[in-house]
Amino acid sequence: MSQPNITLYTMQTPNGIKISIALEELGLPYKVEKIDISKNTQKEEWFLKINPNGRIPALTDTFSDGKDIRLFESGSILEYLAEQYDTDYKISFPKGTREYYEMKSWLYFQNAGLGPMQGQANHFYRYAPERIEYGVNRYINESRRLYGVLDKHLSESKSGYLVGDHVSIADIAHWGWVAAAGWAGIDIEEFPHVKAWEELMAQREGTEKGRHVPTPHTIKELLKNKAAAEKEAAGTRSWVQDSMSADAKKA
Incomplete structure (x- = not known):
C-alpha cells in the first residue's frame, strides 16, 4: 500500500465523525474538506463524482495502483481504513477470526x-x-x-x-x-x-x-439548553424541507 493521501469530505454529524475518529485512532495523516449540506454542497457535480449518492462522509486516497480511489458509505470507508492501514489491528481484528x-x-x-x-x-x-x-x-x-x-x-x-x-x-x-x-x-x-x-x-x-472534525462536537451541551436546541432544530428543519422539495422535483 502506498503512503496515505487521504482527504475526508465531511460535516459534523454522527456518520461524519465515525471516519475522523477512526483516522485519529490509526494515527493517519489526512486532509479535511468541510461539506456544508445546508447549502447543498453535497449535490454539486464535483462531489457527486466522489459520492454519486450525494451524502457525507466520503473519502479519497491514492490506491496501491497509484491511482485515486473514491469511497462513500461510512461502513465501507471504515472497512477500507481497517483493511488497508490497520496492520497492527488497533481498531479491527485479523481476517477470518x-x-x-x-x-x-x-x-x-x-x-x-x-x-x-x-x-x-x-x-x-x-x-x-x-x-x-x-x-x-x-x-x-x-x-x-x-x-x-x-x-x-x-x-x-x-x-x-x-x-x-x-x-x-x-x-x-x-x-x-x-x-x-x-x-x-x-x-x-x-x-x-x-x-x-x-x-x-x-x-x-x-x-x-x-469528534471535533470538522467543527466542534457540541451535541451534549446543546441538549442541556432546550431553547438553544429548538432554535438549532428550527434552522435545520427549514433546509431539510427545502432539500426534500428539491430532490422530489429532480425525481
Whole structure:
C-alpha cells in the first residue's frame, strides 16, 4: 500500500465523525474538506463524482495502483481504513477470526439498523413540519428496541467494548449516534451499559480528537439548553424541507 493521501469530505454529524475518529485512532495523516449540506454542497457535480449518492462522509486516497480511489458509505470507508492501514489491528481484528466476523455483524447492525432508525427518529422528532405521533412513536420505539439489544450485549462484555478485548470499527460506528441519543428523544439513562460504554469511548484520545472534525462536537451541551436546541432544530428543519422539495422535483 502506498503512503496515505487521504482527504475526508465531511460535516459534523454522527456518520461524519465515525471516519475522523477512526483516522485519529490509526494515527493517519489526512486532509479535511468541510461539506456544508445546508447549502447543498453535497449535490454539486464535483462531489457527486466522489459520492454519486450525494451524502457525507466520503473519502479519497491514492490506491496501491497509484491511482485515486473514491469511497462513500461510512461502513465501507471504515472497512477500507481497517483493511488497508490497520496492520497492527488497533481498531479491527485479523481476517477470518471469530472477532472479525462478530465485528462485521455489529458494524452492519449500526449501518442497517440503529443508524437509519435513529435518523428517522431525528426527523420526526425534530425536523418534520408537523408532529406526526405515529412517525415519532414508530421510530423512537424502534430505536429504543435496538438500544436494548445493544445494552444487553454490552452487559455481557468483559472488555467494555462491543467485540473482543479492544476497540474496533464496530464501536466507532456507533459512538456518534449514541452520543446524540437525546436529540432523537431517547433517554440514555434507560440503557446503563450503553451509557458506560459511551463514556468509555469518550475517554479515548482518538474519540476526543476525531469528534471535533470538522467543527466542534457540541451535541451534549446543546441538549442541556432546550431553547438553544429548538432554535438549532428550527434552522435545520427549514433546509431539510427545502432539500426534500428539491430532490422530489429532480425525481
